[in-house]
Amino acid sequence: MPMPMPTKPVAPVIRLAIADDHDLFRDGIVAILGHDPLVDVVAEASDGHDALRVAIAHRPDVLLLDVEMPGPGAATTVRRIRRQAPETRIVVLTMHRDAMLTESLRQAGAAAYLTKTMPSADLLRAVHAVAARTDQTAVGVDVGLVSPREYEVLRLIALARSNAEIASELSITEGTVKRHTSNLYAKLGATSRIDAVRRALLLGVLGHDA
Structure with a gap:
């Protein structure tokens, strides 16, 4: 009797939410991520308050958060989400890198910072890398990804x-x-x-x- 072939383990699907106040940009991200069978966009938000609501209601693995949205401000939104949905890893999306802002968001608990000008393939890789972390501490060295x-x-x-x-x-x-x-x-x-x-x-x- 032939031995059954071992099955390759299937990677878990990443549950992802997107918070951005520009409908066209959100639609574009959904279209990009829709090509990856291991990413499932479970919710969308258009301001900071809505981002918190989505994080609490849907508990996504990763939340893409625009840094410039109506609401309480990115750092405040990140802190609130980290308190009320600590399992959600927050990836901040920015148009331009700013050292002071980046450090403020790092201290608040953001897991990564990506520019909106990045290639779509790099966005997908970043989402997978952040979702794979076992610790999302973002103060100082990012110990969740490297020792x-x-x-x-x-x-x-x-x-x-x-x-x-x-x-x-x-x-x-x-x-x-x-x-x-x-x-x-x-x-x-x-x-x-x-x-x-x-x-x-x-x-x-x-x-x-x-």
Whole structure:
């Protein structure tokens, strides 16, 4: 009797909500994400108050939140959602990066910061990366995606340090540096050092001043 073929585990569907006051932009995001069978858009909101209501009512895995919407303000909205729907990971969408605003939203509990000019493929990758985190603490190092040691290796990679230089600075072996680098590639979905740094910046894991 032939042995049954093992079945490949199916990744869980990401339940996602979108909060943006521009109908056309929301429709575009829904259309983009609709091509991914592992993403299900469960709700939409058009202001900060509605975003909180949607988060409480639908408990999405990820909420895409526009930084400039009518309502109490992005940082306040993020804090309220984190208090009342703590399982929801909040991804802030902005037109322009602002260091002070980014830090304010990080302190409030946002999991990532994405610009609206990013390619759609990067948006999909970011949604999957954020949803996969086991911890969404957003103060300081993003420990939900990379470990503190991986962050140090990533920071030195961003400074164009070689494996030997990283090993010397962190007092570890080059083999350990390579292992941390491989882990970073896997977590970030990267294929090279430059790609890893780009994706880390995109997800807010690594600051632009690193």
